[in-house]
Amino acid sequence: MCVCVSVELRCYINPSTPCHTTPHCTISFAILTTIQTSFLFFLSHFLIMDKIHSHRQVAVIKHSLFDQGYLDEQFIQLEELQDDANPNFVEEIVTLYYRDSSRLISNLDHTLERNPLDFNKLDTIMHQFKGSSSSIGAKKVKAECTLFREYCRTRNGEGCRKSFQQMKKEYAILRKKLETYFQMARQAGPKETALRPK
């Protein structure tokens, strides 16, 4: 990720004009024109920097998601699938996932309210949910699913409930983070994807 970021930054920086010194140089020549041009330069500089910055931000966010174990390699796979034909592929997939998995979560909720607990059914639903979560690389969520299934196997109702709560938390956290991530990525613009090696 770091390498990626640095490469990105390099790419971002290259096309832009070396900005820092320009404003100073121009002012010394013709005040009006220089002010104008310098202003323009400044503006472009800031825009570029801003762009670089936002791309950087996006990269940072993504990096942290991986670092903190929210996402795994599958997410990268999804990003690699993104192309001109599907420029927002990853976001679409994630949206689809959250929509479909919410159904499973409510299903789990209902089944957990029953008394006595139907562990087989719980296990089946969770199996499905786990499979779904693996599609976007939701690492922490998947881990909780595995724990949940283990509690089902040992017929530990309390463990199931606790694990389920934890899983829902992770599920929600990831959702937020990904939302932010996609937002920033959209703001940063397509340059990021254009730069991404296909």
Next chain:
Amino acid sequence: MDNGCFSSPRRDFPAGLRVLVVDDDPTWLKILEKMLKKCNYEVTTCCLARHALNLLRERKDGYDIVISDVNMPDMDGFKLLEHVGLEMDLPVIMMSVDGETSRVMKGVQHGACDYLLKPIRMKELRNIWQHVFRKRIHEAKEFESFESFESIHLMRNGSELSDEGNLFAVEDVTSTKKRKDADNKHDDKECMDPSSTKKARVVWSVDLHQKFVKAVNQIGFDKVGPKKILDLMNVPWLTRENVASHLQKYRLYLIRIQKENDRRSSSSGMKHSDFPSKDLGSFGFQNPVNKQQNDVSTDSYNYSDGSLHLPTVENKNHEGDKGTVSQFPIAKKGRPLTGNVADSNIRESSRVGLNQPFAQSEGNHAVFDCSLPTQYSWTEVPHMQLKEEHKSLVQLEDSFNQMPLHGKQHHIQVDQSQSVASISSAPSITEEEVPACIEAKPLFSDFKNDQSSSVNSIGNAVDTFSIQPGSLAMNAQSLEPISTTNSGLKAHGYNNLSCISDVEIYQRNLLLGGGAASAPLDEDLHFQWLQGECYNMNFGLQNIGMSEYYDPGLIAEAPSHLYDSADYSVIDQGLFIA
């Protein structure tokens, strides 16, 4: 897709591979679709297993490979896997987030050609084409091995008996193979799927085979294709794969018959008018044997006055072989027909081939053929089978005008004895049948010398040996006990019958096998036959006077064959050494 002939793999294979993805998880469905599209495959997605099956059934040749999830709400993934394997014989890849060994094992057991764990990587999907390719190659190979079996036998026979005939046969086989490869490779692509489990085995009953032949004739042999045949036959439970594999065998059989006919017609003196029929008969007979293998060619039975009863499906594997053996003797007077016959047997598809000859041959021949096959079914022919075959023999014999032996038939065994009587006592061929067969051959060859037609030969055999009915009966009796003791015996007995018809062939075979049975003398034959009997008769039938007939030369040869190895290969050798 086309009915009969698959086009060879696309030029840009594996690009354009038609994949059907089945998964209840919409997220994964979308991901897989995108991944497969990136691999340049043609993707169809489906979230319900039932829907997927419908899609597959609608367009039988519309997909190359199926990827399916294991856990689906409407149908278990394994069940879907089975269905696809049975009906369409396509490679199926299973997917699951659960990678437990037991699950993976279950998948493989049900016939999955691969089991992927979710999350699935692109690189794993890139290589799925290998399963399609492997399947195609395998089916082609099966076809080839089938053919190679034939060619091997032909070669064997040819080298010993008559080169030209054999060479011809071999050439034909190879050319046929090539042609068939092109035609049938894809046609039968699905018929021989080793990976798929629980493939329903189709028993090609007489009726079914009749329908098949009718359909083929209707379409025109040149334009025939499994799909067309299937449609014409209008048998609901029959699948295209079944028809394809059956067609393959049928084709081979026809080719072989043709060859033999050609050869026979060219052979001097040995013109058997009924060459084809003979072969056919044998073929048909074999089919009964083959039947066991499920292929029973109805053809053979068809023409055999309809009296031929399709042998009960025996478990024998060698049925096919048997058939072939019988066929040859009949077909060729000393041609390596037996070899051919054996080949077909070996092929296991002999059914097809066998059946054909029957269709062509007259009833008479059918009779002979029937008996022959029984003989060969010795390898495993259960008693039942033998009995039935015997019965058919009896029936056949009855139909035969020329069969003087008919009078004697009280039982199949008797028939056998009749034929055997002419030869000697009923051979008590044990499961090692082959030796018996071999022996039968020499006898037959003797007969062959006498007459051109196998039928005649049988008659001749009778005449030559002038076996008294009484003696025959005696033989029969002696045979009977033996038969009862051993199903193989029965087979042997039957074999004898068939042998008579295939005297020529047998003779050849014997020669080949024993290398000694050259003397086409009836006597020799007789001796040989006896010898064969003796050898086979572990049960003590030897006492029946075999000893006096022993021809040292023959005996020396035969026994070696007999004892060398009871196994099939040896027998084959003996049979087809020619």
